[in-house]
Amino acid sequence: MTNTRPVNYPSTWKKPPLIESDLVRRGLWFGFAIYLALALGTIDVNWHRVAEGIPRGQKFLAAFFPPDITSRWDSILDGILESIWMTVISTVVGIALSVPFGLGAARNLAPRPVYLFCRAVIAISRTFPEVILAIFAVKLFGFGPFAGFIALSIGTIGFYAKLLAEDIEDMDPVQAEAIRSTGASWFQWVNYAVQPQVMPRMIGLAVYRLDINFRESAVVGIVGGGGIGATLLTAFDRYEFDSAAAILLIIIFIVMILEYTSGYLRKWVQ
Amino acid sequence: MAVIETSQGPEWKRRTTRQQWYIWFGWLVGTAIVVFSFKLISDKTIWFFVTDAGTQAMDMASRMVPPKWSYMDNLWRPVWDTINIATIGTLLALIMAVPVAFLAARNTTPHPTVRAAALFIIVSSRSINSLIWALMLVAIIGPGVFAGIIAIALRSIGFCAKLLYESIEEIDSKQVEAITATGAGRSQRLAYGVVPQILPAFAGISVFRWDINIRESTVLGLVGAGGIGLQLDASISTLAWTQVSLILLVVLGTVIVSEWVSAKVRHAII
Numbered sequence A: 001m002t003n004t005r006p007v008n009y010p011s012t013w014k015k016p017p018l019i020e021s022d023l024v025r026r027g028l029w030f031g032f033a034i035y036l037a038l039a040l041g042t043i044d045v046n047w048h049r050v051a052e053g054i055p056r057g058q059k060f061l062a063a064f065f066p067p068d069i070t071s072r073w074d075s076i077l078d079g080i081l082e083s084i085w086m087t088v089i090s091t092v093v094g095i096a097l098s099v100p101f102g103l104g105a106a107r108n109l110a111p112r113p114v115y116l117f118c119r120a121v122i123a124i125s126r127t128f129p130e131v132i133l134a135i136f137a138v139k140l141f142g143f144g145p146f147a148g149f150i151a152l153s154i155g156t157i158g159f160y161a162k163l164l165a166e167d168i169e170d171m172d173p174v175q176a177e178a179i180r181s182t183g184a185s186w187f188q189w190v191n192y193a194v195q196p197q198v199m200p201r202m203i204g205l206a207v208y209r210l211d212i213n214f215r216e217s218a219v220v221g222i223v224g225g226g227g228i229g230a231t232l233l234t235a236f237d238r239y240e241f242d243s244a245a246a247i248l249l250i251i252i253f254i255v256m257i258l259e260y261t262s263g264y265l266r267k268w269v270q
Numbered sequence B: 001m002a003v004i005e006t007s008q009g010p011e012w013k014r015r016t017t018r019q020q021w022y023i024w025f026g027w028l029v030g031t032a033i034v035v036f037s038f039k040l041i042s043d044k045t046i047w048f049f050v051t052d053a054g055t056q057a058m059d060m061a062s063r064m065v066p067p068k069w070s071y072m073d074n075l076w077r078p079v080w081d082t083i084n085i086a087t088i089g090t091l092l093a094l095i096m097a098v099p100v101a102f103l104a105a106r107n108t109t110p111h112p113t114v115r116a117a118a119l120f121i122i123v124s125s126r127s128i129n130s131l132i133w134a135l136m137l138v139a140i141i142g143p144g145v146f147a148g149i150i151a152i153a154l155r156s157i158g159f160c161a162k163l164l165y166e167s168i169e170e171i172d173s174k175q176v177e178a179i180t181a182t183g184a185g186r187s188q189r190l191a192y193g194v195v196p197q198i199l200p201a202f203a204g205i206s207v208f209r210w211d212i213n214i215r216e217s218t219v220l221g222l223v224g225a226g227g228i229g230l231q232l233d234a235s236i237s238t239l240a241w242t243q244v245s246l247i248l249l250v251v252l253g254t255v256i257v258s259e260w261v262s263a264k265v266r267h268a269i270i
Helices: A022-042 A047-062 A073-104 A112-127 A130-141 A145-169 A173-181 A186-223 A228-237 A241-269 B017-043 B047-051 B053-064 B069-074 B076-104 B112-127 B130-141 B145-169 B173-181 B186-217 B228-237 B241-269
Strands: B002-006 B009-013
Touching: A022 B076, A047 A241, A047 B130, A073 A112, A073 A145, A073 A186, A073 A228, A073 A241, A073 B017, A112 A145, A112 B241, A130 A145, A130 A186, A130 B047, A130 B053, A130 B228, A145 A186, A145 B017, A173 A186, A186 A228, A186 A241, A186 B130, A228 A241, A228 B130, A241 B112, B047 B053, B053 B241, B069 B076, B069 B241, B076 B112, B076 B145, B076 B186, B076 B228, B076 B241, B112 B145, B130 B145, B130 B186, B145 B186, B173 B186, B186 B241, B228 B241
Parallel strands: none
Antiparallel strands: B002 B009
8 A cells, every 4th residue: 555645625716717728818918008008008088179079979969868859850851761761772682683683692502603703793792892892882972861771772682592592402401402302493493402402591691681671771872772870960060969869769779679670580480 | 462352252362452553553653653663863953964974984084094003102101001091990899788688688787767768879889881970080080090990899899789789699508507506796707608608709809890891981082081091192183083993993902801801701600
């Protein structure tokens, strides 16, 4: 029998860190600290101007209690309705255009060149924010809601076609094979094997995109794309903070309704 | 599925007559809404500009090539500013989002009224686009990077807090119970029972939001809030299309790099 010394169990305990390697963790913190120092060093904040803005900010906050809906009601209503129509039609057209791109961007469906082309289109439309798309749409189609509609439709393609393609790639191949073995043509195959599998999720995503498009429709107006954004910009330019507050509250209200309904609908579909 | 009795015996149909009518009616209403919205939009459109858009696009494209590479010297600083806006904005947002998330999660909130208030903060921050936040902040505290940072931060609170409180609600309650059984107080319970469980989600959310913020901060300059959007706005309004194409390429590059970084980091964490 050997004489073993009692093992020294640690008497204290420390939480294990998220990143296990000591070197990597310290290195990351160090690098981050350097970056932060550099970044904060290059930001020149005009504190004088900021201090000047504080009373204006208070005035703006005060404008929310109560917001002035009535005095600009006509243009607010006009802007809101324009935004809503723009949202509806850009979602419908965007999704209609996404279907071919989505089918083309699914690896298990499309031949290689088609796949690459569709993926490239999706990547480009995803990269540029709706606002940049809207700037170009305004340049090409002139001021007004039509430009906003084009920008939002293109934005929808990037979002919807990508998710559609991913959903198709994740589908159950057994069902697809079963339909194919009945001698179905390509269109029949897509219609009876692919579409039923992706449909529930796609309806949910369509409602979700409607929600996003409404939010974005408030923004495209800032660059001339029509809708409530244009009204909001005018209100800010005239320093009519109480009308601006009213518009913001209306936007929040509509988004809340949309989000609630879309959540409910998605639950109901699935 | 429905079986309809006919004189020739039962006939199998996918839907009952009533369901068929409901679906038909749904399509009718949907189509009517779409056609109606399109009419309203087209009333506000000058169709001459739209039919002219093809030539305009070709013209613009021909003026955009080749990109004016020498302009790149003026772009390094805006790119740096854009990244700073996104990064520091995300940091500020996280600092504010964490308490909001803990107040909004059903299992950590001190009181239902507090929860309702936290949820309202989340919804209002989420429903207003960062460009609109920037518009407001530029009106209040003046143009510049600072307004952009605050805009990004205010916009991101809702997003981060929402995802974070959802992951707090999904934690394993047994671990918290075990910590409670050792006699831990409220704050110890949070630190040792809840925080370790949500730390990976937290890291994932921050990187994900940072990626989105890079994309959004590229356009903040359009309303004067700093970043590369300022150059884009200036180049478009002076019709310097060769600079515009270079800026678009830079935006594309920045977004792709940030997307790659965020995907790598999230992959490493999860």
